[in-house]
Amino acid sequence: MSIRDDLRNIAIIAHVDHGKTTLVDEMLKQSGTFGAHEHVAERAMDTNDLEKERGITILAKNTALRYQDKQINILDTPGHADFGGEVERILQMVDGVLLVVDAYEGCMPQTRFVLKKALEQNLTPVVVINKIDRESARPEEVVDEVLDLFIELGASEDQLDFPVLHTSAVQGMAKHPEANDNQGMDILFDMIIANVPAPKDNRDEPLQFQITMLEYNDFLGRIGVGRVFRGKVSHGDRAVLVTRDGQERSFRISKMFGFHGLEKREINEAGAGDIIAIAGVDDINVGETICLENHVEALPALRIDEPTLQMTFLANNSPFSGLEGDYVTSRKIEERLLRQLETDVSLKVEETDSPDAWTVSGRGELHLSILIENMRREGYELQVSKPEVIIKDVEGVKSEPYEHVQIDIPEEYTGAVMESLGERKGEMKNMEQQGEGQTRLEFLIPARGLVGYTTEFMSQTKGYGIINHSFDSYQPSIAGQIAGRREGVLVSNEKGKATTYSMNYLEDRGKMFVEPGTAVYEGMIVGEHNRENDLGVNITKEKAANNFRSAFKEQTTTLKEPHILTLEEALQYLNDDEYCELTPMAIRLRKKTLDTTAREREQKRKKQQIN
Incomplete structure (x- = not known):
């Protein structure tokens, strides 16, 4: 069978923060994909604000570059374990992988995970030892670690004979291990073309196109991104979508896009090996196959990772509800969660007995916290419960x-x-x-x-x-409780603003989570108690005003720096009887039962039941 020598499909895989996205940036710049007039931002592949801030890839993305007379399709994959299922699906679209490993850190848990998946699918590896400009870089030792990992994971003899390149993506430099002179990315392109197999050219056979990723556009709806595994597809073709449960739906191909740099470009035809996007199909989903009407033959369904962690999302009912967000009602929150399902196949949203609460299940704390943070930034107010593992x-x-x-x-x-x-x-x-x-x-x-x-x-x-x-x-499952948070919390028993005077007296009781002047309400958690029990405190008390001057010299009060919790810290800190309140302006911890007297009665009842 002939091959398409003009095309290569590769995925970049690595542990989080080993330099994948920066390397792709340099490959795009040095290939001449962007015009001389185009400004290319750093981490150009990271389109989400959170990705840019945290320096991690959250959503898999694909791009394409031209090098000499060839097109190289590149898929940049997430490096965090929560998005492992997405990595696995993307590997189905390619014929080889660039395994990027930090020249100091070496092989890490996600390196093992993504490499194992790549080897199981018999993909051809090219090893890139990145960040060789670091003072503590040890590229030769890291190559030995990589080889040991290949052997441990049962790599074939062909896979063990992997080529190695040293790079500094930040400096835009690549070189062979034995070379002294630092060169550009051309030698990486040459290595990809020489080692990664070209796709089979079976354009004469019946069409098989499988959706691997989803995008969403307000005008076009869901967009299915995937690879043409067999045959060819043209604008206007009558096609059949074979769903995950085996149902068939006929439609006409109305919009197709190819990739060039960071852009999608409308195309009229694509053939075997091409990675494209198809729009205009209602309720298209990951793992489904598109065939032509006269020859319906579905590809095996792709496995979608089951969620392992769940939380309850609730409409905000704290005393501060509606003061800081644009979207507060349960209807708006539900609409936003359902919209997330359009592109996030690893997420599940289920109704509960309450119209103001939903069970949201995801792949891990990072997966769920990114959804929460995006909702906050979009102007939503909500509350969430402690994350729980799904049995x-x-x-x-x-x-x-x-x-x-x-x-x-x-x-x-x-x-x-x-x-x-x-x-x-x-x-x-x-x-x-x-x-x-x-x-x-x-x-x-x-x-x-x-x-x-x-x-x-x-x-x-x-x-x-x-x-x-x-x-x-x-x-x-292991029987018995697992040790959780040992410390109790300091809970405000008044509504008002935290005062320096009160906080000064409370410092001996524990660690503060709020600053002077922070608005608080009854039942809000304002700090960590240095004992195991919860303690109700008045953090709003003002210094008594009188006409008598203290016999002692007054001194300026200096408070210890409070510990302002990040979103991840707040979610991890929660106990079963607590919620995390989230608004565009604040992250607050609170008790589920805000009323101090009612909460004390509940605690007494629990103690009696235990005894």
């Missing part, structure tokens, strides 16, 4: 998701981290020294043991620890 039935056995955890910490913190993970039902799989004074720990742990752990971990390691985790498997 499911596997062959009649109650099972829960387990995570593979890799931790790099200074040696002095090893004991504390091992003890805390043991309390969370973690099982240590490996422990080794990583350079002077550094230890690497590997654990297998129930996913619920990691809920809320990051904040504790960073506190234990004074911010010097690095923790990474990826989904491992579903295993029989």
